[in-house]
Amino acid sequence: MPTPPDTAWYPVARSDDAPARHIFHGQLLSQELAVWRADDGFVNVWQNRCLHRGVRLTVGDNDGGELVCRYHGWRYANRSGGCTYIPAHPADAPAQTICNTVFPSVERFGLIWTTLGSDGEPPLVDTLEGASEFGLRPLPVNAPADVVLDHLGSYRFAPAGALTGDPAVRVAGIGDASIELVSTADGHESAAVFFVQPVDAARCVIRGVLAATPGEALAIPVLRHHNHRLSVLRDRIESSVVGHPPGASPAPAARADERSVVPADRAGLHHVRVGRRWDEADGIVGFALEPIEGQLPAFQPGAHIDVHLPNGLVRQYSLTNGPGQTRHYLLAVKREPQSSGGSSYLHESLAEGDELHVSAPRNNFPLRRDVTRTLLIAGGIGITPLVSMAHALSHAGLEHELHYFARGPEHLAFATEIDRLSTRLITHLGLSPEATGVALRTMVADPGPDTQIYVCGPGPLIQATRDAAAAAGWPDQAVHFEYFANPTVLDQSSSFEVSLARSALTVSVPAGRTILEVLRDHGIAVPASCQQGACGTCSTRVLEGEPAHQDVYLNDSEHRAGDAMMICVSRSHSDRLVLDI
Amino acid sequence: MSLTEVSAVCTDRVILDRWHPISALAETTPVPQRTQLLGAAIAHRRVGDPEPEVWLVDDAETPDAGPPLPVLVRYGYVWTSLGDPIDLFEIPEFDEPDRRRLNAGSIHVATSAPRAVENFLDLGHFPYVHTGLLGAEPHTEVTEYDVDIVDGEIWATRCQFFQPQAAQNASGGQMTQYTYRVPHPYCVLLYKSCAIDPTRRDTIGLFLQATSPETCRAHNFLCMVDEESTDTQLRRFQQLIFGQDKPILENQQPKRLPLDPRVETPIRADKSAITYRRWLTELGVRYAVVPAD
Numbered sequence: 001m002p003t004p005p006d007t008a009w010y011p012v013a014r015s016d017d018a019p020a021r022h023i024f025h026g027q028l029l030s031q032e033l034a035v036w037r038a039d040d041g042f043v044n045v046w047q048n049r050c051l052h053r054g055v056r057l058t059v060g061d062n063d064g065g066e067l068v069c070r071y072h073g074w075r076y077a078n079r080s081g082g083c084t085y086i087p088a089h090p091a092d093a094p095a096q097t098i099c100n101t102v103f104p105s106v107e108r109f110g111l112i113w114t115t116l117g118s119d120g121e122p123p124l125v126d127t128l129e130g131a132s133e134f135g136l137r138p139l140p141v142n143a144p145a146d147v148v149l150d151h152l153g154s155y156r157f158a159p160a161g162a163l164t165g166d167p168a169v170r171v172a173g174i175g176d177a178s179i180e181l182v183s184t185a186d187g188h189e190s191a192a193v194f195f196v197q198p199v200d201a202a203r204c205v206i207r208g209v210l211a212a213t214p215g216e217a218l219a220i221p222v223l224r225h226h227n228h229r230l231s232v233l234r235d236r237i238e239s240s241v242v243g244h245p246p247g248a249s250p251a252p253a254a255r256a257d258e259r260s261v262v263p264a265d266r267a268g269l270h271h272v273r274v275g276r277r278w279d280e281a282d283g284i285v286g287f288a289l290e291p292i293e294g295q296l297p298a299f300q301p302g303a304h305i306d307v308h309l310p311n312g313l314v315r316q317y318s319l320t321n322g323p324g325q326t327r328h329y330l331l332a333v334k335r336e337p338q339s340s341g342g343s344s345y346l347h348e349s350l351a352e353g354d355e356l357h358v359s360a361p362r363n364n365f366p367l368r369r370d371v372t373r374t375l376l377i378a379g380g381i382g383i384t385p386l387v388s389m390a391h392a393l394s395h396a397g398l399e400h401e402l403h404y405f406a407r408g409p410e411h412l413a414f415a416t417e418i419d420r421l422s423t424r425l426i427t428h429l430g431l432s433p434e435a436t437g438v439a440l441r442t443m444v445a446d447p448g449p450d451t452q453i454y455v456c457g458p459g460p461l462i463q464a465t466r467d468a469a470a471a472a473g474w475p476d477q478a479v480h481f482e483y484f485a486n487p488t489v490l491d492q493s494s495s496f497e498v499s500l501a502r503s504a505l506t507v508s509v510p511a512g513r514t515i516l517e518v519l520r521d522h523g524i525a526v527p528a529s530c531q532q533g534a535c536g537t538c539s540t541r542v543l544e545g546e547p548a549h550q551d552v553y554l555n556d557s558e559h560r561a562g563d564a565m566m567i568c569v570s571r572s573h574s575d576r577l578v579l580d581i
Numbered sequence: 582m583s584l585t586e587v588s589a590v591c592t593d594r595v596i597l598d599r600w601h602p603i604s605a606l607a608e609t610t611p612v613p614q615r616t617q618l619l620g621a622a623i624a625h626r627r628v629g630d631p632e633p634e635v636w637l638v639d640d641a642e643t644p645d646a647g648p649p650l651p652v653l654v655r656y657g658y659v660w661t662s663l664g665d666p667i668d669l670f671e672i673p674e675f676d677e678p679d680r681r682r683l684n685a686g687s688i689h690v691a692t693s694a695p696r697a698v699e700n701f702l703d704l705g706h707f708p709y710v711h712t713g714l715l716g717a718e719p720h721t722e723v724t725e726y727d728v729d730i731v732d733g734e735i736w737a738t739r740c741q742f743f744q745p746q747a748a749q750n751a752s753g754g755q756m757t758q759y760t761y762r763v764p765h766p767y768c769v770l771l772y773k774s775c776a777i778d779p780t781r782r783d784t785i786g787l788f789l790q791a792t793s794p795e796t797c798r799a800h801n802f803l804c805m806v807d808e809e810s811t812d813t814q815l816r817r818f819q820q821l822i823f824g825q826d827k828p829i830l831e832n833q834q835p836k837r838l839p840l841d842p843r844v845e846t847p848i849r850a851d852k853s854a855i856t857y858r859r860w861l862t863e864l865g866v867r868y869a870v871v872p873a874d
Contacts, residue, residue, distance in 0.1 A: 052845060052846050052847075052848070053699075053833060053845055054834045054835065054839075054845055055834075056833075059828070059832050070709060070710070070829060071709060071829050072706050072709060073708070073718075073721065087705070087708070087709075087718075087722075088704075088721060088722065088848060088849075088850035089722070089723070089848060089849060089850065090721060090722050091722075098846055370719045370720055370721045372719065396719075398719060
């Protein structure tokens, strides 16, 4: 019998080998696999190796949403396999490129199927479609898969209900790596399909499935019957291959196709559909964006995506997802009264079923999880990244409280969701700026050791929090903030020269134009996103000169250090700047 | 097997021409004991002072005799070589008279010697592998430290890590300071702030006997400033720690240390491991590693 290609689909486990919070160690064609089910039911089939130092992931932890490596606590997300947290560097978001090798998975006939390729799906077997299938004990055999398939044609078993009868068995069908047998005796009939999982060149597992579940009293006798008969078959197969080694065991199989389970277009964008849209609070609409194909890239708490709207605008929105919630990206969008077409489009025109493109998540607001206490401070729609953080902190069992400033109770979003977490939620409703200041000064009065502050919301709230924290003696590094927009009134009146150290080019930046614009005029591609000094994408190293900072991304100490600047808004105090470009 | 055949087992001149530990001196006996070094069967026995005998078992029929191998007794261990060994590294603290010097255990590990060295250099695993002893969540950060090559040895200095209970009499956690030193491709030492005398540092070593490219015996060397603990207590603690590392080491794939930095995913915290891999490449080590080329 010809061997099917290495890229075919094979069963690698039974569905009940992957109960909640367990990691099953499987193997297919020499590739070791970590098979685990997340709390949302999704079954992950991954290369069984942490990317960091090669430790088997099967000795790690399945926490329900992420797989955690036993060695250094690296966390990998449900579905995409992207790394979400590296505890040795708690202040950094892991690079998007740190992503485990993930294989597609499908559950069918009570078995978990995968492929080392990336296309297609498990075989359809008419006999088992819609049947009340009954899985037999998987039987490992020390023989190559093609030899086992040949022998399975001579397997003799009796139908349930006539186990002691004299059965007639016929081959009812032959698949690439399966065989279907029908046994009849004394007016009873049983159909069985046997799939063969090649473990490596010399070993395989026979996975038998009966098309009908025997009655309760018969279940154990039927299992025993097959255990006995299959063991006899195994002994016969193994004695037939003694002295016939299958040749050198192949190296671990490489993926036949390098296409990722996280497909992106050439611009790096992901094609998504609005799976659900709902009213989250007064003036706030929620959206769940699902991948049209494959999986979405991993994210961390604090991350945002660029949403490319059909009207040509690009807007950044924070993800509100908790760890392991990887089926879709969750956004909450407030309708801005002065909307230039972003939030108003989303509110008025974006409906369930609509398709759009989004960027991979970026994180300028990463959450440290190496502290004993965390203060989250949200103003209005600034709640969104903090909801994701509250999920992660609750999941990790870390103490935290969330102060939520809003105009009134009807403007509170995510109240029910937060209620299900271990978060201590304190709402501050309808406060005047003065009362807000008093509340902020009270909550940051004690800069305890090992405590961090995360604040997101309107510019004045962030500024007031930073001022209050600085006055109470908090170090800059303990106060993390994310502006939705830069409230600074930008001054573009200066003119100066910029020398590019690596490009050996000097350009003049006139009044009214930004460094970024002038560089682009000269054909120099610099990554940039918000272009208002808020997102950090265009951060550039300063080698000489004194930058005139106008961004809100860097903190005060970083501004004073003067060795980095946001070239989309910041300018120069000196006549000349030398940049590391 | 003759000496020329040994080089068929390990052809790596850099490794052959080194001293390798094969037993604690205190554990040698007048009855010959067999062991393995770099794929070769060897044996040793104590024949009275000063030095034991070590020989190559080149004929399985007569395991108690064979071509003699060079012998060095240092730091409480018997060292030998299958080549022309360069001088063994110095451990000046070993000669301080009030130090406790002992072998805390010689333990077989189903991984390569360099994987064990690299694990010994690593701080980031303390909260996950040595939970409650050398580290504890959520204190997981590895702060920046310095790594340099001094006189042909790797030195990692200014290393520190949060330790939940730094000493038996300490209450609460504190930052513990470490210095690491790699003076030999398969030997590594650490100097750790001493619980009893803040002016001195405990010295702990891991000397690996590469039995094959993918297996080793780890000799746990202690040289401590400690008047309180019994030998058994010192050994028990070190064996507890190493017993926690062993299953991790045995679940690393591949077992040989990959020297190409692209094969695994190093981070800033791995500065000493990155230097160690580059240093092995520059020395030209090919045994028990996956070379970069």
